Amino acid sequence: MNFFERYLGDTYELVDTLKNSEQGFVAVVYDKRAKRLCVMKQREQSCLPIYRTLKDLDNEHVPKIYRLFERAGKLIVIEEHVDGQTLEEFLIYRSVDESLAEKILIQLCECLAVLHAKKIIHRDIKPANIMLTEKNFVKLVDFGIARIFKAESTADTELLGTRGYAPPEQFGLFDFGQTDARSDIYALGVTMKILLGEEYDGRLKNFLDKCTALDPAQRFQSADELRAAVLRGKNFRHARKIFAAALIGSAIFFFPRGTNFTPPPEEIVAPAEEKILEEKISAPEEIPRKENSFDASTIKIPSLPQNFPPEINLPTPAPEINRPQPPQEEKSSGEVELKLFLNDAPANKDHTVYLSGWQSWARDEHGQVLFPASWHARLRVDNHSGKNLINPRLAVNIGQDKKKFDMPALANGQSFEFDIPLGNKLASPVKGSGHLQIILEAQGLPQIFLNKTFRLLK
Secondary structure, eight states: OOHHHHHHHHHEEEEEEEEEETTEEEEEEEETTTTEEEEEEEEEGGGHHHHHHHHTOOOTTSOOEEEEEEETTEEEEEEEOOOSEEHHHHHHHOOOOHHHHHHHHHHHHHHHHHHHHTTEEOOOOSGGGEEEOTTOOEEEOOOTTOEEOOTTOSSOSSOOSOTTTSOGGGGTOTTOOSOOHHHHHHHHHHHHHHHHOTTOOSTTHHHHHHHTOSSGGGSOSSHHHHHHHHHHHHHHHHHHHHHHHHHHHHHHHHSOTTOOOOOOOSOOOOOOHHHHHHOOOOOOOOOOOOOOOOOGGGOOOOOOOTTOSOOOOOOOOOOOOOOOOOOOOOOOOSEEEEEEEETTEEOOSSSEEEEOSGGGSOBOTTOOEEOOTTOEEEEEEEEESSSOBEEEEEEEEETTEEEEEEOOOBOTTOEEEEEEEOTTSEEEOSSSOEEEEEEEEEETEEEEEEEEEEEEOO
């Protein structure tokens, strides 16, 4: 073991190996000095200009590059560990609706605009290279085949990319020249179509069709142009809703409920101007006033008795009774919280749960690791939404095992606990990670998701 290997071993502790092949490796490591999880990658030496540019880049949609090492013709990258899941993993258990797809699209446009300004072409945009956090924040990862755009080049020196996502010019087809910003826009359009499904025909369809035109000249020419087009459509819809609400509000204000509307006559004929001028307007006759003959001195007012008003004996007020006050309505945080406990210990708030001691656990016929029979999970549902949960249902997905359960109605301020047996369920495949997803749905409430990814701690 040389000095460099000892240094890596003293500084970083291996947590999990995500990928290991002849081309390189990707692993989750723990930085003992900075006390944080990181991702360690081995790349070709040719990637150094890309990662140097990324290291100086300050963009929230790109993982931060902490360290770069050059050793034996290879590049070792230490970068930010993103707590989330790829869109490829996301699609296993959930579908992407139009609203979420629009948010993802706008964030990726913002990311690509910054990268393209630095002349970085990603060239491998696909669901597996897009991370999504629990708060639907997007990170673009894996710059292994990215390249620097060179204005003097006529074609890429290496024809790399994922078929189905990469544009035709990336494989040297149709003589469209080298890949540029429009190539990433093509892959982005294909990715969004995959997320929304083949049958999608909504408001984003025209934008995505333009992104995926075969001829680069027919696509959006920049990420900023695509983002501006999507935002214009979004702002137009918002303005239309406000205008419609204003019309309805004004109608309610000027024509209150119960107003009787009388239709106007078919036609009103105004008199000719000459006739109006000829009309004689006579003043009203004066009515002679009669003199007031009323004499106030003739009215006699009777005198009141001295003891007026008479004294009234009011009853003595009863002593105050301490009546119980009505219970104050519990203040709501406006949300329903899902909390998970593993073997009665609260699970961490991160998306990923690292499992230790799994080497002695049982395996199925495919060699996949199973939870011990004694393992269990407990879900706690806290209702602070300000409303009652009517007809709530829980869907629990562990790997391929999917079940639905009914739960009692939950009033605001109440909690409910539900036991989930994990014994002999899939903890993690031999290659990859296991998943636990919990979906809560109730009448009048959007679906609430809790996702956990199980990884075996090496």
